[in-house]
Amino acid sequence: xxxxxxxxxQIVPPLYISLVSFAWFTGFxxxxxxxxxxxxxxxxxxxxxxxxxxxxRVASYLLGISxxxxxxxxxxxxxxxxxxxxxxxxxxxxxxxxxxxFNTKEIADEHKLKLAGKNGYRLTMQASxxxxxxxxxxxxxxxxxxxxxxxxxxxxxYAKLKVAYLRSxxxxxxxxxxxxxxxxxxxxxxxxLVSTTVKRMEGVLPHYQEISRLGWVKVVAFxxxxxIIGYTALWLQDLxxxxxxFVALLLYLAFEVRSSTAGERKGETLSLMI
Numbered sequence: 001x002x003x004x005x006x007x008x009x010q011i012v013p014p015l016y017i018s019l020v021s022f023a024w025f026t027g028f029x030x031x032x033x034x035x036x037x038x039x040x041x042x043x044x045x046x047x048x049x050x051x052x053x054x055x056x057r058v059a060s061y062l063l064g065i066s067x068x069x070x071x072x073x074x075x076x077x078x079x080x081x082x083x084x085x086x087x088x089x090x091x092x093x094x095x096x097x098x099x100x101x102f103n104t105k106e107i108a109d110e111h112k113l114k115l116a117g118k119n120g121y122r123l124t125m126q127a128s129x130x131x132x133x134x135x136x137x138x139x140x141x142x143x144x145x146x147x148x149x150x151x152x153x154x155x156x157x158y159a160k161l162k163v164a165y166l167r168s169x170x171x172x173x174x175x176x177x178x179x180x181x182x183x184x185x186x187x188x189x190x191x192x193l194v195s196t197t198v199k200r201m202e203g204v205l206p207h208y209q210e211i212s213r214l215g216w217v218k219v220v221a222f223x224x225x226x227x228i229i230g231y232t233a234l235w236l237q238d239l240x241x242x243x244x245x246f247v248a249l250l251l252y253l254a255f256e257v258r259s260s261t262a263g264e265r266k267g268e269t270l271s272l273m274i
Contacts, residue, residue, distance in 0.1 A: 064203030
């Protein structure tokens with residue numbers, strides 16, 4: 001019950017733990033080693049913040065973001081135009097900046113477009129082509145480090161401003177597009193978009209059962225490779241070899257990430273993320 005009422009208390013951020021530990025360590029240094037206080041505090045303060053920040057990213061990647069469908073504000077409308085026309089408008093530099101769009105993806109097989117953006121609050125849009133019109137679904141949310149904040153008055157006003165701006169863009173004289181079926185609340189399109197957005201926020205650990213046998217082989221091989229690198233560096237003290245192995249491992253990881261990203265893009269709808 002406490003986790004549901006206060007989702008931000010599900011996780012104690014690693015950065016917070018590092019800074020609290022550093023504060024205790026600073027007090028110990030001030031009493032025991034006052035002559036070395038400033039240089040050691042500067043060094044360990046930097047390390048505590050850097051390591052804590054990295055651990056924050058790793059923890060959020062593994063555990064994901066706490067999100068519920070009720071944390072989203074949804075809106076949908078129908079634009080009387082073809083997908084290429086809507087895409088061209090949404091990808092115009094000035095409009096992208098006003099909406100805060102930072103990512104665009106296209107799913108050609110499904111005739112869909114997705115956009116994501118941020119400007120204080122965040123929004124995700126999905127455009128689906130149907131005959132001579134485009135169904136546009138938009139969801140707005142307030143993202144913190146570890147969870148989505150509940151819907152607030154500020155988020156509601158942000159959503160109204162963005163929707164009003166978007167409608168005005170489509171209805172400008174140079175576009176003269178018809179807008180219909182504007183609706184706040186859940187529809188089939190917004191429900192699907194919320195579901196995919198929540199799933200995207202889930203971490204790696206909730207999906208461990210979906211990892212294939214080949215995936216588990218790669219995970220075990222990665223752990224073994226790290227062990228070999230550590231053994232070479234610490235036990236054999238062969239730093240050049242261990243450094244070379246580490247660089248090779250990083251290059252392999254970069255290749256894997258690029259390959260998986262390319263695979264995900266096949267069959268994706270066109271998306272703009274805000």
